[in-house]
Amino acid sequence: MKKKTLALLVTASLGGSILAGCSGGDEAASSDGVTKIEFWAAPNPTQQVYWEEMANKFEEENDHIDIEVSPMKESPTSEASIQTAIAGKSAPTMSENINRGFAAQLAQSQALVPLNEIEGWDELVANRNMEDTIQTWKFSDDNQYVLPIYSNPMLFGWRIDILEEVGVTETPRTYSEVLEAAKKLKEKYPDKYVWAKPDLADPTAWKRWFDFFMLYDAASGGNNFIEGDNFVADDQAGVDVLTFMDDLRAEKGILTKEATDPFESGLGIFTDLGPWTFSYWEEKFPEMKFGETFDLALPPVPDSTDLENVNTFADTKGIVIYASATEEERAAALEFLNWVYENPDHDLEWLETTKLPPARDDLSENESFTTFFEENPELKPYAEAVPYAIPSIDNAKYNELQTHIGSHAVNPVVEGTVAPKEGWEAMKKAIEEELSR
């Protein structure tokens, strides 16, 4: 009997200790008048270093807030880590690296705090000079859930050295000009392609940001694709984009097979480029020189479109504050963000560290950034395009919706199995069905 009692006691204590180990160790949000906040930085060393430095500088001036910066886990993706952290009630106070679509998923699940409801938000937007940029970030419920940190207006890179070799002296800006360039390229180099990109045949949702949405935003003049739960896309612009892809395929200008560094090797002469590419090129492809081997351009547009102020897709991410944060933590988080963004030098430091354009309206005019862009001319086109860049759709089903764009329209059209109009109609039907569920 004693042994039985002993066994039970041991089992209970063992269980208790394991359960204690499993508990989150809910720390007090505030002690000795100091509010502790946890900030998950993007899972890359440069952004982590930047935020640690900002937190240290802030703490030197503000001893009532303690900011703990740590990198976001990727197991296997940062979105999955955030989801499990929220489910496990171990979400941080705030995190960066959130795109608009994922923010919509989180907001629909009431996991985010509307930033516009926290005192100091308007001041932050005004101080950072981002009143125009933030407008495109407003969600369909009129709230702002994300503070955009950077906005990468996605541009297309052209191999101007190869274009010159085939007799094209001006970077193509319209669909006809691109098709003309394709003909000349294939005449001289039958083994080269205009657009060598395996992602064109892949239905994965996020891949549409870097092909379809760049072209659609340009062709439609920035017309929304989805508003709330309604499909509001410009049908003509959509069909034009797919027809352009189909025409390019017919000219044998598209390669969708897996290829290693197709643009850098000259296998393809046209590709989407973000500002993050250039630091990588400096190390791996020093021969890629802006203005010599490649040039940057806004997406090509249908022939009849105005070539001024062409829109493009904005690859942009920002900071959110999680609903699990206490009022005190939310206020502390916004105080920290206000401190960071009231000084343009902090955005300059961000730009120098990450090469990602800060999401501000005055990026190409503010004197704080002039020297930087003079030293990095390849980044200037990005700064100039910030006002015309359209962020991703804010629907919680963005993954399913964008997968339909790939599987019904873009993928079969570039493979030549579906006609553009037919693909567009099939995609539209699938999206409308998805939205009505």
Added chain:
Amino acid sequence: MKKNGLKGSGWLFASPYLFYALVFFLIPLVWSFYLALTDWNLISPVYNFIGLDNFIEAVKHPGVQAAFFVTFKFMAAFVPMVIVSSLTVALVINSLPRFKGLFLIGFFLPYLASGVVSSLIVKGLLSYNSPLNTFLRGTFGLDIDWLNSPLSALLVVAGIIAWKFTGYYALILTAGFASISKEVYEAAAIDGVTPSQQFFRITLPLLYPALFTTLILSIGVSFGIFTEVYQLTGGGPNYATNTWQMEIFKQAFTNLNAGYASAVAIIASIVTFVAILLIRKLLEVWGRRNGWV
């Protein structure tokens, strides 16, 4: 009284495992059944009990239907590949006069390699402008779209996994070879059996227990493929490599449909359990019919 004491000690020693099984298997299992009956995404404070809707939707979904068939296609490609290659490796190593252990370790190393790294290497090797494809196009006029055509994508993934597991299964089969008495072969040699008769009449029947183990293990692997597919094809083209794990991952962590993903996971578990049970029975019948068991 003594018997009761022994019982107490038994519970005491089993308690860590029982507790572990309760916390990490039983509770999550019950929880996932509950989750599968809701439309919860794990993070929203609001969710509804929707009965069997997730299960009904899942069986109609092309991704789930593809996962069901793709698993068996993988099995049809992967199991023969890995059994033939591991058996060959085991036969070769078994015939070596020395350094058997060293070679076994060499073949075992891919098992320890990261699936992500090996997938990325294969992706590079099979890219359009790789030396292999440039050679195939230039010499034979062969332009193979390895990862975008349904059959080759499936074979590539099966090949990577077979490469990874060959050394591991060869280790099991080598142990099986070691258990076969040399005297049997000596007696057969005196009776004048040919090498092929020796393999099919002596080696294979006596190796059956080890072969049975590797077959069951490899069939189990076919139901759990994820990393290679995630890295190389994302489940495409057109669901041609969409495995159960890939579908569950997409629904749970990309589309945030945790309840639905739970239903898919339960369906996958049932299919896996039934399939392995049936295949195991068939293998046992096959072994008994040949007098190997």
